[in-house]
């Protein structure tokens with residue numbers, strides 16, 4: 001029987017700020033602890049689940065709603081869920097917070113100039129060439145988080161430090177403590193039998 005829901009961690013920030021990179025490092029740390037974890041990276045989810053969704057305000061609303069919905073479905077069954085998706089509006093993240101029991105917002109941030117320099121996907125270069133004009137934080141709004149649980153200034157802190165900061169916060173919030181999100185291997189019926197037996201023996 002799953003005793004607790006999984007945590008849902010939303011990594012928000014403009015393109016190339018470091019969401020996917022930090023989320024992958026956090027995922028590895030959670031796996032190392034034996035925690036069940038699913039990494040919903042926006043690129044992969046869009047490709048497989050929403051290939052026709054674009055980047056208009058309406059499409060971003062729909063995309064973040066689908067991600068939040070999936071996260072709360074998975075977390076109910078004890079899976080810890082990491083979401084790496086821009087989610088440019090505060091209400092995108094707040095909706096997920098409302099739907100998920102154990103939620104945290106991680107804001108990866110660095111100056112726009114640094115993002116343009118990193119440009120791992122060549123997105124900013126395409127924008128410079130006039131091929132796209134829908135980058136959040138440049139052509140479209142990006143609302144900076146009002147109260148993110150963790151702020152990773154990825155131009156000041158290296159990747160390991162960013163990932164450690166996130167894991168430390170999850171520990172502090174009690175989201176990934178002992179047994180969190182893990183199946184204890186007993187069904188409800190078995191748990192009741194054990195309790196009954198302990199009562200008979202005078203231990204409870």
Ligand SMILES: Nc1ncnc2c1ncn2[C@@H]1O[C@H](COP(=O)(O)OP(=O)(O)OP(=O)(O)O)[C@@H](O)[C@H]1O
Pocket residue numbers: 013014015016017018019020021022043084086108118120121123153154155157158159160162
């Ligand atoms: N401290 C750091 N944390 C995370 N990434 C860093 C850090 N320092 C440098 N980087 C580099 O910044 C880039 C971040 O790219 P990443 O794909 O993670 O961004 P993203 O926020 O997921 O962007 P997108 O919205 O386009 O998916 C990578 O090339 C990564 O190596």
Ligand SMILES: [Mg+2]
Pocket residue numbers: 019020021041042043084
């Ligand atoms: Mg990414």
